[in-house]
Amino acid sequence: MEITEINQYHLRYEMSDPFRPAWKPGFEQTEHEVLLFELETDAGISGVTTASGFAGRMDYLELAEMFLVGEDPREVERLVEKMDPLNLWGPRPWHFEVALWDIKGKEAGKPIYELLGGSSDPIPAYASTGERQGVEDRLDYVRDRVNEGFEAVKLRCHGEDPTPDLEVAREVRSEFPDLTLMMDANMGWSVPMVDVEPWSFREALSVARELEDIGNVAWLEEPLDRRNYEGLSRLRERTDVPIAGGEFNNGVHQFREFIKQGSLDVLQPDAVLATGISGGKKVAAMADTNGLEFAPHTWNDGLGFVANLHMLAATDASWCEYPIDPPGWTPEARDFLLANPIVAEDGEVAPPDGPGLGVDLDWDRIESLDIS
Numbered sequence: 551m552e553i554t555e556i557n558q559y560h561l562r563y564e565m566s567d568p569f570r571p572a573w574k575p576g577f578e579q580t581e582h583e584v585l586l587f588e589l590e591t592d593a594g595i596s597g598v599t600t601a602s603g604f605a606g607r608m609d610y611l612e613l614a615e616m617f618l619v620g621e622d623p624r625e626v627e628r629l630v631e632k633m634d635p636l637n638l639w640g641p642r643p644w645h646f647e648v649a650l651w652d653i654k655g656k657e658a659g660k661p662i663y664e665l666l667g668g669s670s671d672p673i674p675a676y677a678s679t680g681e682r683q684g685v686e687d688r689l690d691y692v693r694d695r696v697n698e699g700f701e702a703v704k705l706r707c708h709g710e711d712p713t714p715d716l717e718v719a720r721e722v723r724s725e726f727p728d729l730t731l732m733m734d735a736n737m738g739w740s741v742p743m744v745d746v747e748p749w750s751f752r753e754a755l756s757v758a759r760e761l762e763d764i765g766n767v768a769w770l771e772e773p774l775d776r777r778n779y780e781g782l783s784r785l786r787e788r789t790d791v792p793i794a795g796g797e798f799n800n801g802v803h804q805f806r807e808f809i810k811q812g813s814l815d816v817l818q819p820d821a822v823l824a825t826g827i828s829g830g831k832k833v834a835a836m837a838d839t840n841g842l843e844f845a846p847h848t849w850n851d852g853l854g855f856v857a858n859l860h861m862l863a864a865t866d867a868s869w870c871e872y873p874i875d876p877p878g879w880t881p882e883a884r885d886f887l888l889a890n891p892i893v894a895e896d897g898e899v900a901p902p903d904g905p906g907l908g909v910d911l912d913w914d915r916i917e918s919l920d921i922s
């Protein structure tokens with residue numbers, strides 16, 4: 551089998567309500583922009599993958615064709631290695647691996663997780679917020695999620711002054727004493743043109759101490775830069791709150807460095823953004839042999855979310871991140887290019903069990919949203 555052609559679609563979806571991401575203060579997102587790639591083969595099977603967010607605005611079709619056209623898509627390991635230099639020239643190569651697995655799974659008639667030795671069991675999910683909100687709005691949100699069956703919620707505290715976010719966490723804790731909480735500082739990376747002063751070590755430590763006091767906090771995520779291995783390690787030594795990170799680290803080697811320097815309790819690679827699916831499996835094995843937790847990042851468009859679901863189903867992951875923050879970030883807005891959005895049930899998410907990625911794309915909608 552040979553990859554013969556790559557089609558690229560630049561999709562722009564109008565959201566029904568604006569979303570105000572914590573990681574981009576002051577910005578109101580009204581469009582969900584995604585770059586969709588379809589890899590065609592001479593066997594009549596095609597595989598799909600997406601790049602979302604920041605990468606969604608770049609055009610690198612020619613580069614992708616240079617690395618992939620003429621190759622056998624089933625040779626995933628070799629092609630991942632071949633794409634390493636892609637990493638030097640611009641976009642990260644990880645998401646292309648997803649399309650290779652999609653083809654391999656479709657040819658075999660099996661879902662990706664099954665090819666990787668995983669199971670179809672539903673994975674416990676936490677509701678992942680994306681906005682910083684005030685106490686009342688956030689309490690309403692948590693009540694809704696708890697009614698839906700979620701037993702864990704991740705809050706955000708991205709900002710130079712985390713006081714209001716810690717206040718939200720305290721109020722949520724007081725109304726829901728048994729709810730597992732996570733806190734994401736989003737200090738690991740920054741968005742172009744957005745000026746937020748990263749926390750100092752002392753500020754990060756003081757947030758961690760507050761979270762110790764709030765109690766039953768599963769982790770504090772990205773309190774420092776994603777490559778500040780030593781700082782994270784010192785922080786981890788001085789607090790009882792587990793430290794998590796890795797969503798935008800680049801490749802398995804950076805996770806080896808986290809482990810070597812004792813930086814993290816919870817490793818959070820993302821199949822699309824950080825390591826690919828095979829790399830994520832390696833990180834899961836590293837977590838396991840080092841007594842660490844594995845809880846991948848999944849905040850993506852619907853296809854990226856599904857790619858991570860397959861990785862989750864094929865590893866011993868503790869939690870599935872379920873991104874949801876209505877009215878802006880809903881399953882419909884997140885998964886707009888899927889025929890049916892992925893919906894959590896009773897606080898769990900099952901991996902799609904069709905061949906490959908196992909989901910149908912809404913091609914009519916895709917054609918109508920394509921602006922390329």
Ligand SMILES: [Mg+2]
Nearest residue numbers: 734771772797
């Ligand atoms: Mg995060």
